[in-house]
Every structure is written in C-alpha cells, then in structure tokens.
Amino acid sequence: MRAQSAPALGLTATWLRMRHCIRSSLSATALPLGDRESAKHVSSVIARSGAGLDNLDTDAAARRKIPVLFSPGMNSRTVAEHTLALMLNLLRRITPWANAAASGRWEERGRYQGDELAGLTLGIIGYGNIGKRVAFLANAFGMKVVVAERGGTAITGEYSTLPLEEVLSIADVVTLHLPLTNETKGILSAERLKLMRPSACIINTVINFSLGSTQ
Numbered sequence: 001m002r003a004q005s006a007p008a009l010g011l012t013a014t015w016l017r018m019r020h021c022i023r024s025s026l027s028a029t030a031l032p033l034g035d036r037e038s039a040k041h042v043s044s045v046i047a048r049s050g051a052g053l054d055n056l057d058t059d060a061a062a063r064r065k066i067p068v069l070f071s072p073g074m075n076s077r078t079v080a081e082h083t084l085a086l087m088l089n090l091l092r093r094i095t096p097w098a099n100a101a102a103s104g105r106w107e108e109r110g111r112y113q114g115d116e117l118a119g120l121t122l123g124i125i126g127y128g129n130i131g132k133r134v135a136f137l138a139n140a141f142g143m144k145v146v147v148a149e150r151g152g153t154a155i156t157g158e159y160s161t162l163p164l165e166e167v168l169s170i171a172d173v174v175t176l177h178l179p180l181t182n183e184t185k186g187i188l189s190a191e192r193l194k195l196m197r198p199s200a201c202i203i204n205t206v207i208n209f210s211l212g213s214t215q
Helices: 058-063 076-092 094-102 106-111 129-140 164-170
Strands: 046-048 068-070 121-125 144-148 160-162 173-176 201-204
Touching (some): 076 094, 076 173, 076 201, 094 106, 121 164, 129 144, 144 164
Parallel strands (some): 046 068, 121 144, 121 173, 173 201
C-alpha cells in the first residue's frame, strides 16, 4: 500500500498535532479534533509520528482499506537534539561520571576524561529533515560536518559530500538518519565498520535499523 502524508488526504495540521494519539509510533484510530468536515470520509486511520513506516503492516492496512498516514519532519527537531545529546553524553562520558558522583566515588574525579565536540569530524548518513538539523547543530558546536553520498550520488548542500566509505574512514562520529528500506538495510556491514577509526563512535537513533552482519 502506498502511504500518504496527511496533506495528501486533505487533513490539516490539527491532525498532525494529535501527538497523544500517535506519539507512541504505533497505530491509532481517531478523527481530527478541529477539522472533522474535511476528514469525514476517513473513519479510521493508522498514523505514525515520523517518516519511517517499517514498523507498520501497511499490507494489512491495505486489505482493510485503512489509510496509512505519516508526518515527515514532525519530530525532526526532537531527534536532532537527541542526537547531539547522545554525542555529548558519549564523548564527555557524562553518565558514568554522574553515576560515580551519585555513588560517592568522588576520588574518581581526578581521572575525568572527555572530548570536546569542537574540531571533531561528524559523518552524517542520511541527509533529510533530521540529518540537516543535526548538521546545523553540530556546526554550531564547531564540528566539521561531512555528508555521505546517497547511492553514489552527491548531495547538494553547504557541507562536503563524500562517498560513504570515505566518510566512515575520516569521521570521529558517525550518525545514522535513514529510513529502513531494502537499499539501506545492513548498510554498515562488517567491512565498512572496519574502515572506521578505533576511537570513532556511531550514533543510531533509527528505529529497527540494521547494522548488518558484524562477523
């Protein structure tokens, strides 16, 4: 079944704001709160807060003639900010040092180590709504941003675009922002992971994203 964005079905932004119904990223059946007239032809829908549909059974929805809606860009700011939060936590080791302090192990503060984001190279795989926001935030932290080509094709933008293998080889941090498709599943194979620096890290905020075999 071909899924549609909310505007394609004539539903207004009111429908996209029904976050209490769809924020779990599971199915929801409801009508728009403020626009029942334009949605009267829809008695039930399956809606997802985000762009990916890999966790929804769209074939089953098609058999039941239930529209599938998605809202690309709705949570891009949230995911982008979360991505930066994970980078800071990982590179500055915030959680382990906070746990040490909470446990009264103050003597460990003399061994505190952490990296600044400024000056590090961030490789972005997936330069859509979320990837672009991550690039903007990372640039504000003073990171050097490089973007992986998509299917061997350069991506137009203000940041350098390089082949995926080159991005992996030079990045201090790699962040994934791709939908799960036959093309992207397992995109980070064992061979590609070996290209990364020993000290590099991966930020993965993608639901059900497969890193492929690491054998």
